[in-house]
Amino acid sequence: DLNLKNIQGDILSGFPKKRETFYFFEVLDATKFREDFRKLIPDIKNVYQVLEAREEICGHKKMHPDGPLCPFIGVNIGFSHFGFQKLGIDDSKLTDPAFLAGQRADAENLGDKGTKSKEGKFIPDWEEEFKQDIHGVMNIASNCPNRIHEQVQLIEEYFKVGTAQATMRKVTSICGNTRPKEHNGEEHFGFLDGISNPTVIGFDVDPPPGPAPVRAGVIIVGHDGDPNKAERVPWMTDGSFMAFRLLYQRVPEFDEFVWANRLKLPGLSDQQGADLFGARLMGRWKSGAPLDLAPFFDDPALGKNENMRNNYRFAAEKDFQKFCPFAAHARKMLPRADLEDHGIPIERRRIMRRGIQFGEEVTDQERKNKKTEHGRGLLFVCYQSSIVNGFQFVQTGWANEAKFPKDVPQLPGLDPIIGQNHGKDDRGPMSGTNPDKPSEMVELTEEWVVSRGGEYFFSPSINALKEIIAL
Numbered sequence: 456d457l458n459l460k461n462i463q464g465d466i467l468s469g470f471p472k473k474r475e476t477f478y479f480f481e482v483l484d485a486t487k488f489r490e491d492f493r494k495l496i497p498d499i500k501n502v503y504q505v506l507e508a509r510e511e512i513c514g515h516k517k518m519h520p521d522g523p524l525c526p527f528i529g530v531n532i533g534f535s536h537f538g539f540q541k542l543g544i545d546d547s548k549l550t551d552p553a554f555l556a557g558q559r560a561d562a563e564n565l566g567d568k569g570t571k572s573k574e575g576k577f578i579p580d581w582e583e584e585f586k587q588d589i590h591g592v593m594n595i596a597s598n599c600p601n602r603i604h605e606q607v608q609l610i611e612e613y614f615k616v617g618t619a620q621a622t623m624r625k626v627t628s629i630c631g632n633t634r635p636k637e638h639n640g641e642e643h644f645g646f647l648d649g650i651s652n653p654t655v656i657g658f659d660v661d662p663p664p665g666p667a668p669v670r671a672g673v674i675i676v677g678h679d680g681d682p683n684k685a686e687r688v689p690w691m692t693d694g695s696f697m698a699f700r701l702l703y704q705r706v707p708e709f710d711e712f713v714w715a716n717r718l719k720l721p722g723l724s725d726q727q728g729a730d731l732f733g734a735r736l737m738g739r740w741k742s743g744a745p746l747d748l749a750p751f752f753d754d755p756a757l758g759k760n761e762n763m764r765n766n767y768r769f770a771a772e773k774d775f776q777k778f779c780p781f782a783a784h785a786r787k788m789l790p791r792a793d794l795e796d797h798g799i800p801i802e803r804r805r806i807m808r809r810g811i812q813f814g815e816e817v818t819d820q821e822r823k824n825k826k827t828e829h830g831r832g833l834l835f836v837c838y839q840s841s842i843v844n845g846f847q848f849v850q851t852g853w854a855n856e857a858k859f860p861k862d863v864p865q866l867p868g869l870d871p872i873i874g875q876n877h878g879k880d881d882r883g884p885m886s887g888t889n890p891d892k893p894s895e896m897v898e899l900t901e902e903w904v905v906s907r908g909g910e911y912f913f914s915p916s917i918n919a920l921k922e923i924i925a926l
């Protein structure tokens with residue numbers, strides 16, 4: 456019963472993309488912006504159109520990783536609380552304290568690095584553009600850079616950007632791109648990403664075996680599973696909250712840490728020991744194979760097998776970390792049996808990840824000097840019906856919480872990938888990296904993922920864009 460033509464396309468089906476530009480804007484003249492907005496509406500793709508495009512392009516609904524250059528171009532849009540305020544639209548029933556306060560006000564709680572002003576106000580160590588109010592973001596995705604460029608030009612024409620009659624201003628735009636063909640699907644640390652996302656009841660037909668499907672309302676506002684469903688006003692239905700984070704990755708430094716801590720176990724070469732240590736930080740091998748199913752040796756065929764690579768629960772391992780450390784990124788972010796088998800539901804913590812990489816490949820010079828010289832990382836995006844239950848909770852309650860999961864024999868430590876301690880190099884010890892000595896601790900000596908900006912947005916339904924935003 457989901458109205459796929461009313462939900463913005465990136466949320467449930469994910470844009471088919473090799474590139475994606477995030478265009479952050481400030482509304483200058485509310486009434487005129489809302490008038491100009493009408494011109495943008497036909498360019499905004501809904502879920503149905505994205506599915507259709509995928510079928511047309513590739514003959515099946517999942518995009519082929521090496522598929523032909525895709526003529527798809529999609530625009531989606533979200534507004535921050537400050538944007539709704541500027542437009543004079545009452546968003547109080549979006550009842551999400553994190554959204555209503557904005558991400559800048561949440562940065563200290565999220566564990567970002569920052570300083571205190573004389574008045575005691577926390578100022579995050581973010582890029583300047585994110586230290587001002589951002590009213591909204593348009594994400595423009597395609598397989599073809601020229602198409603993106605043309606679409607951005609069109610958008611700027613609609614809103615007369617850069618002229619005396621401009622109704623909006625570009626705050627900043629950031630261009631993301633997937634990695635070159637031989638690293639397709641991998642993020643900058645070299646791990647296959649985008650494997651595990653929630654499957655949604657009423658949307659995903661025949662999902663591969665894995666974690667229990669979630670009710671649509673966990674991702675889409677106004678449906679069963681939305682914790683604030685009772686309070687929503689009708690125009691909010693079929694929208695979703697988007698959390699955006701600008702996350703830099705320090706790849707040579709991460710690689711050096713992994714190499715320096717390589718496991719020295721009988722029968723393992725230095726390289727195998729390093730690969731195993733890296734996999735134990737992530738919870739999966741670079742190939743995507745999960746440690747719970749391939750604990751000591753990589754299994755690249757498993758990493759490729761969509762029907763097997765997400766079908767595990769840490770069930771045999773509940774309360775133990777022989778196969779996979781408690782703090783490993785994928786275990787922290789979806790602890791499966793660690794919670795479910797203790798009667799703690801996990802559905803409300805699920806988020807739909809839609810990020811993309813940015814920045815160049817690591818250069819030979821950077822590798823040689825073991826030092827990052829060019830900015831690169833992840834434009835992290837996730838959708839959910841509650842930021843408080845979703846992104847905010849998994850970052851603060853799990854990733855940044857050394858004692859999570861609770862009541863286990865060893866102190867787990869922070870999530871080594873994204874756990875934050877306000878930029879302090881000392882993020883404390885992590886246990887379980889050595890499969891033979893679960894209580895052996897490794898000090899997480901620095902942050903390899905550094906947050907430099909972000910905001911919380913609400914991506915309204917297509918009807919709401921037509922009837923509430925546009926005039």
Ligand code: N7H
Pocket residue numbers: 642643644646647648649650651652700702703704737739784785786788789806808832833835846849850872873904
């Ligand atoms: Fe993570 N990485 O590539 O290293 N993530 N993540 N993430 N992450 C996952 O299962 C990564 C970040 C989640 O369902 C994989 O698709 C990097 C944030 C969740 O089993 C890999 C960064 C948050 C899952 C990475 C980053 C999350 C997940 C395994 C930052 C939320 C799914 C592949 C630069 C606050 C867990 C996969 C599940 C998986 C990486 C950030 C959440 C390889 C580099 C900020 C929910």
